[in-house]
Amino acid sequence: xSEEHKLYIKKVKRKKRSILITQISILFLFIILxxxxxxxxxxxxxxxxxxxxxxxxxxxxxxDGTLFNHIFITTYETIISFFLGTLIxxxxxxxxxxxxxxxxxxxxxxxxxxxLPKVAxxxxxxxxxxxxxxxxxxxxxxxxxxxxxxxxxxxFSSVDENRIKLFKSFKATKWQIFTHLIIPSNINxxxxxxxxxxxxxxxxxxxxxxxxxxxGLGYLIMYGSQVFNLNLVMTGIILLCLxxxxxxxxxxxxxxxxxxxx
Amino acid sequence: xxxxLKINKLSKKYHTMKGEIEAVKDFSFAAGNSSFIxxxxxxxxxxxxxxxxxxxxxxxxxxxxxxxxxDITIGYMLQNDTLLPWLSVLDNAxxxxxxxxNLTKETKKRTIELIKTYGLxxxxxxxxxxxxxxxxxxxxxxxxxxxxxxxxxxxxxxSSLDYQTRLEVSNDVYQIIKKENKTxxxxxxxxxxxxxxxxxxxxxSKRPAQIKNVYNIxxxxxxxPSSKRTHKDFNRYYKMIWEDLxxxx
Ligand SMILES: Nc1ncnc2c1ncn2[C@@H]1O[C@H](COP(=O)(O)OP(=O)(O)O)[C@@H](O)[C@H]1O
Ligand SMILES: [Mg+2]
Numbered sequence: 001x002s003e004e005h006k007l008y009i010k011k012v013k014r015k016k017r018s019i020l021i022t023q024i025s026i027l028f029l030f031i032i033l034x035x036x037x038x039x040x041x042x043x044x045x046x047x048x049x050x051x052x053x054x055x056x057x058x059x060x061x062x063x064d065g066t067l068f069n070h071i072f073i074t075t076y077e078t079i080i081s082f083f084l085g086t087l088i089x090x091x092x093x094x095x096x097x098x099x100x101x102x103x104x105x106x107x108x109x110x111x112x113x114x115x116l117p118k119v120a121x122x123x124x125x126x127x128x129x130x131x132x133x134x135x136x137x138x139x140x141x142x143x144x145x146x147x148x149x150x151x152x153x154x155x156f157s158s159v160d161e162n163r164i165k166l167f168k169s170f171k172a173t174k175w176q177i178f179t180h181l182i183i184p185s186n187i188n189x190x191x192x193x194x195x196x197x198x199x200x201x202x203x204x205x206x207x208x209x210x211x212x213x214x215x216g217l218g219y220l221i222m223y224g225s226q227v228f229n230l231n232l233v234m235t236g237i238i239l240l241c242l243x244x245x246x247x248x249x250x251x252x253x254x255x256x257x258x259x260x261x262x
Numbered sequence: 263x264x265x266x267l268k269i270n271k272l273s274k275k276y277h278t279m280k281g282e283i284e285a286v287k288d289f290s291f292a293a294g295n296s297s298f299i300x301x302x303x304x305x306x307x308x309x310x311x312x313x314x315x316x317x318x319x320x321x322x323x324x325x326x327x328x329x330x331x332x333d334i335t336i337g338y339m340l341q342n343d344t345l346l347p348w349l350s351v352l353d354n355a356x357x358x359x360x361x362x363x364n365l366t367k368e369t370k371k372r373t374i375e376l377i378k379t380y381g382l383x384x385x386x387x388x389x390x391x392x393x394x395x396x397x398x399x400x401x402x403x404x405x406x407x408x409x410x411x412x413x414x415x416x417x418x419x420x421s422s423l424d425y426q427t428r429l430e431v432s433n434d435v436y437q438i439i440k441k442e443n444k445t446x447x448x449x450x451x452x453x454x455x456x457x458x459x460x461x462x463x464x465x466x467s468k469r470p471a472q473i474k475n476v477y478n479i480x481x482x483x484x485x486x487p488s489s490k491r492t493h494k495d496f497n498r499y500y501k502m503i504w505e506d507l508x509x510x511x
Contacts, residue, residue: 162342168319169338170361170409180361184348 049234057235071239073216074205077133078247081140082201086194088141089148096149097156097182098174110150118142118204122211131212139211140204144197151196155189156182191255198247206240217243265330266445267293267316267413272325273470274311285311287470289325293413298439298446300456303466303474304507309449312471313338313415316447329412337411341418343398345390351377351401352386358409373408380404380438396427396434403435407442414439416448420455432459432487440483453507457499458487465506475506 001009031051037043038050045053061067096103122139129135159182167177183190209218217236224232274286285308293299303309314320316327317336337358345354355373359365377386380400390398399419406414419435420428436459439446450456456463457479465475477499481490490496 160344162340162344163346165314165319166338166340166344167361169317169336169340170358171318172361176361180357181346184346187348 047230049231053231054235054238057231058239061235070215070217070220071243073213074209074218074240075243075247077136077140077205077208077216078198078201078243081137081144081204082197082247084137085141085144085201086148086197089145089193089197090152090190092145092149093152093156094178096153097178103153103157110146114146114150119207122207125208126212133213135212136205136208136216139208140201143204143207144200147200148193148197151189151193152186155186159185187259191251191259194251194255195248198251199244202240202244202247265292265328266295266334267330268328269316270326270328272312272315272327273323274308274315274320275323284470286315287472289471289473291464291473291476293445293447295330296443296445297462298448298460299462299464300448300450300460301464301466302450302453302456302503302507303471304468305451307466307469308471309466310341310417313417313447313449316413317415331412334413335409335411336413336415337406337409338415339402339406339417339419342422343390343395343402345398345401345405347390350387350389351382351393354390354401355405355408358405362409364409369408369410372410373404376404376407377401380434394427395423396431399423399431400434403438407438407444412445414444414446416446416450418450419448421450421452428455429488435459436487453500453503454491454496455487457481457496457503458490463499463503465503475503477503 034048035051038045038048038053058067061070092106096106118139121142122135125135125138129138163181163185164177167181172180205216206218206221209216210222213219213222217240220239221233221236224230224236269292270290272286272289273284276283276285289312291299301309301312311320315322317338319338346357349357352374355377356365356370359369359373374386377383380403382397382400382404385393385397390401393401402419416435420431423431432455446460448456448460458481461479461483463477463479464473465477466472467474479499481493481495485493
């Protein structure tokens with residue numbers, strides 16, 4: 001490696017590091033300012049809470065024995081709806097790719113369902129599926145499935161015509177075209193769908209929990225606001241942030257491992 | 263000489279909501295064993311359509327196609343770079359065999375031999391984005407040859423390459439085809455490429471493709487395309503074909 005190239009690599013790495021350091025500093029600065037402002041009574045902690053109060057709350061919930069239960073319930077619901085939503089969405093998109101007639105029939109329904117705010121269905125869901133975990137998962141599914149179908153179908157149907165022609169020249173079956181061409185061509189699309197679905201499932205789960213649940217981070221937030229305990233609300237939101245970061249990070253790690261093969 | 267391929271009054275119409283497009287009309291010709299036929303014609307005249315019909319991707323609307331052999335295998339090398347970026351050179355080359363369920367130890371060995379013979383041995387585990395344009399086309403040709411086709415179809419196989427690479431790849435491909443002794447039908451809009459590689463050049467009219475003229479190219483087969491181009495007969499053919507095409511426009 002030439003000196004010049006070493007210098008270049010060093011420069012790029014340094015830039016990357018300074019971006020990360022700045023990002024972390026902003027976060028810490030925010031937390032410190034928040035804490036100081038509440039300490040010197042510049043803001044009303046009754047409305048805004050403060051980092052130390054949030055930590056106190058987390059410790060309280062931990063001693064109470066409910067902290068991990070809330071986190072576990074939300075994570076569990078999110079994972080279930082994430083997997084179900086992704087699988088069902090990809091399956092329907094595959095069926096649409098397979099059969100053009102079905103695709104054309106379904107398309108307008110998808111458009112309408114996609115633009116419909118799913119929260120609006122909440123009350124009906126509760127009546128149909130009951131005020132329990134089922135309606136929370138169904139709510140999250142509704143949110144992730146539609147967008148999965150739309151994105152995946154778009155990806156599946158925009159595979160290069162020439163490559164399809166190549167497979168046809170080898171007399172490939174439709175199944176072979178699907179497994180050897182359509183799916184591998186869309187690995188990036190699929191990973192993007194996974195990333196979107198993490199947030200979609202989380203949004204759906206929290207929305208569902210706000211409506212019906214007795215447990216979970218969404219419930220914590222809802223309950224906190226009902227009894228005007230803003231500390232609890234903030235605690236719920238911060239735990240939620242942490243949860244979504246962790247799940248997103250796991251997906252990115254899997255993607256990195258996987259993409260190596262492609 | 264027994265004919266490997268005979269086409270009689272082939273015609274093709276595409277139907278779209280905008281109307282009917284007659285792409286090929288009364289196209290007849292025959293190809294003997296290990297002949298090299300080039301088809302030239304203005305773009306959009308129906309050249310690709312003829313090849314697509316021959317290898318069964320499109321259905322013909324009329325006419326007859328006879329093959330001089332049962333269970334004929336046809337290899338089709340397409341216009342653009344159709345190597346799959348997620349497969350290595352070897353896996354790309356094996357794709358046709360795999361799809362057709364003919365991937366055995368023997369066919370795999372044969373393909374590896376092809377890759378080595380044609381100068382890609384060091385790149386066998388590389389991915390397409392690590393190869394030059396010319397090398398990629400060579401892999402695409404090996405992929406087509408790996409299924410051991412009786413007839414090789416080339417559709418503007420070099421049009422995405424720059425001029426210099428194109429001449430080199432023409433030489434490479436010509437040698438490979440002569441060595442493998444394959445009956446070849448090559449579509450191109452490059453007159454020079456047609457004359458320097460083929461022994462028969464078919465000139466097509468504008469759409470619907472009909473045969474305008476057929477030339478027997480009598481240049482020394484053992485010379486490379488690049489050296490055939492320097493021959494004075496080359497210019498004579500060039501001028502005649504150019505005039506055929508010019509009148510069409
Ligand atoms: N699948 C198709 N549907 C409708 N029209 C087509 C289709 N494929 C080709 N055509 C039309 O048929 C004509 C011949 O096309 P093609 O064989 O690709 O020409 P060439 O290869 O000589 O440039 C063109 O006018 C093209 O627009
Ligand atoms: Mg064409």
